[in-house]
Each structure stands twice: as structure tokens, then as C-alpha cells.
Amino acid sequence: MFRKLQHLLTVTAVTSCLISPLANAEKWDMPMAYSNTNYHTQNAQLFAEAVKVATQGKLDIVVHGGGSLFGGKEIKRAIQTGQAQIGERLLSAHANENAVYGFDSVPFLASSFEDSVKLWKAARPELEKVLANDNLVLLYAVPWPGQGLYFKKSVDSKADTKGVKFRSYNSATARLSELMGMQPVQVEAAELSQALATGVVESMVSSGSTGYDKKVWEQLTHFYDVNAWLPRNYIFVNKDSWDSLDQSTQSIVKGMAMLAEQAGTAKAQQLSDWYISQLSANGMKTQPAEGQLLSDLQSIGKTMAQEWQQAAGESAANILNNYNK
Numbered sequence: 001m002f003r004k005l006q007h008l009l010t011v012t013a014v015t016s017c018l019i020s021p022l023a024n025a026e027k028w029d030m031p032m033a034y035s036n037t038n039y040h041t042q043n044a045q046l047f048a049e050a051v052k053v054a055t056q057g058k059l060d061i062v063v064h065g066g067g068s069l070f071g072g073k074e075i076k077r078a079i080q081t082g083q084a085q086i087g088e089r090l091l092s093a094h095a096n097e098n099a100v101y102g103f104d105s106v107p108f109l110a111s112s113f114e115d116s117v118k119l120w121k122a123a124r125p126e127l128e129k130v131l132a133n134d135n136l137v138l139l140y141a142v143p144w145p146g147q148g149l150y151f152k153k154s155v156d157s158k159a160d161t162k163g164v165k166f167r168s169y170n171s172a173t174a175r176l177s178e179l180m181g182m183q184p185v186q187v188e189a190a191e192l193s194q195a196l197a198t199g200v201v202e203s204m205v206s207s208g209s210t211g212y213d214k215k216v217w218e219q220l221t222h223f224y225d226v227n228a229w230l231p232r233n234y235i236f237v238n239k240d241s242w243d244s245l246d247q248s249t250q251s252i253v254k255g256m257a258m259l260a261e262q263a264g265t266a267k268a269q270q271l272s273d274w275y276i277s278q279l280s281a282n283g284m285k286t287q288p289a290e291g292q293l294l295s296d297l298q299s300i301g302k303t304m305a306q307e308w309q310q311a312a313g314e315s316a317a318n319i320l321n322n323y324n325k
């Protein structure tokens, strides 16, 4: 019995030498901008754990959530320049660098999870090209639930939104607010609670998810469900870091990324209505956008879709062709 146990221990020791954090184990930092409790961050945590197990400790990805290592605004640049090896960013916030990054924030182009997945498949080749020019390799993308409007008063049409201070998170949301006669101020989610508390902003467009994470019911009272679009967070790697991995590690990472995209998307869909119910449970009036408000938004959406197509030119045409196939 003892012999057997000893044998087992020896075998285990030898095996764990072979698979444990070896001298050549690679450690990657993964900055992320959103709360540690958010499903995007938790999903990435599972992705990192799965990669570690499947590579037998050869690749150890350390997630830094909540903007603790780099804030949202800095993440893309940090990965491009190799200050961190892998990270997550809401790429539509970079549509001012290249309009292709804004494909997922065109109002009413894809308003359901199903269409969002279809649009993402249609856009992925174009997005990969643009990212490659930025020295980045794309791994996976996970959507936010549909975007709706938050105010601290009841709003029936764009006539009611004139002059309102509006939190934007990318150029599309800034444009939307301009077209509604509001005043956009770009604020990262990590700074949103403070911006609301100090009155820098008094309205926004986002999902129920960010409304819930940021407890916006402390300042805001009305949520209008629009499902105007489902923007995504993208996980990408510095190209030099990627190239330094051996082929089998790369395949494992790609496989886990595929699973993470599916799991994260399912989670977003599963939580979508729950988030809105939490806004209600905390005293907000939640309702679908309808009547004049909805038709104002739809006509603004048309203008914005045309503007995006012009700005993204041939890439927009390729994405839309694939999407409409």
C-alpha cells in the first residue's frame, strides 16, 4: 500500500515537474476596463484559467479588471506597444482612428443578439485587417446587451432632450446626442458614477448591464429600452507576443477564445432582461421607446448609418454585403 502511494507520489511529482509553471512559462498581463463583477471580466477570467490548464501552465494570463492596470482609453495603445500582451477594449471607442471600428455601433443595423452575431461574422475579416495594421491579433468578441436611453426625467421625443448633458462612450454615441440636441461628454464607465454624482452628465445610452453595475438609479429615473445596437468588447493580443507562442499554444488559445466568445455571448443574452428588471427593482421606470421618441431615433439612425457607410467606404460595403447575404 505504502509502496503504491510512494510510486503514485513519484509519478505525480515527475508529471507536475513536466507540466507545472516551468522555467519557460510565459506570463501575460490582461488589462480590462470594466468592473470585476461584470460578466465580460468574469468570462475573461474563465478564459485565462482554461488557457492555463490547457497549456499545462505554459501560458499564464493575469486579468486586471476595472481599469486597474490601464484605463479603457489606454488599453489599445498599451497592447499595441507591448506594455501589456493581451487586453480587452470596446473598440468602437476608436472609431475616430478608423471608422471600421464603429461597425457595431450603427443604430438599428443589428438590434438582436442573433443579428449581432451575424454582423460580427460579416465584419470580422475587415476588423482583423485593421487590427493587423495596429500590430494586434484578434481573439474573441463578446456583445453588450442592447443599448437604451437613460434620463432623469420622462422623455417623449427629441424635443425633450434639448441641452441635456449626455455621457457618450464613442463617436457614434456623441453623434447621436448631437443629433438629439444634447451635449455629449465622453466618460469611461469606470468614471461614470462620479460624472453622474457631480452632474457632469445627466443622461446616457448604454445597456442595462452598465446601468446595473454603476447603480445609476442613484441619479437617473427613466430607462427607455431601444435595442438600438449591441456594441462589443474585443480581446486582442500584441502581434509580437502572439508570434512568440509556439503553434500548439496558439491553437489552444484560439480554441479557448472560440469557447469564451460563445460562453460570453450566451451569458450576455441570459442576463439581458435580468439587468433591466434590476433597474426597475431599484426604482427606475423602465419602458420600451415608442411613439415620437422611437421615430426620432429611427430617423437619426438612418442619418448615422449613411454617415458610417461614407466614412468606412469599401470596408463598410464589404461588411454590409456579407451581412446581407
Ligand code: PCA
Pocket (backbone or CB within 6 Å): 090, 144, 145, 169, 188, 189, 205, 206, 207, 208, 209, 210, 231
Ligand atoms: N456598456 C458599456 C458600453 C456599452 C454598454 O452597454 C459602457 O457603457 O461603457
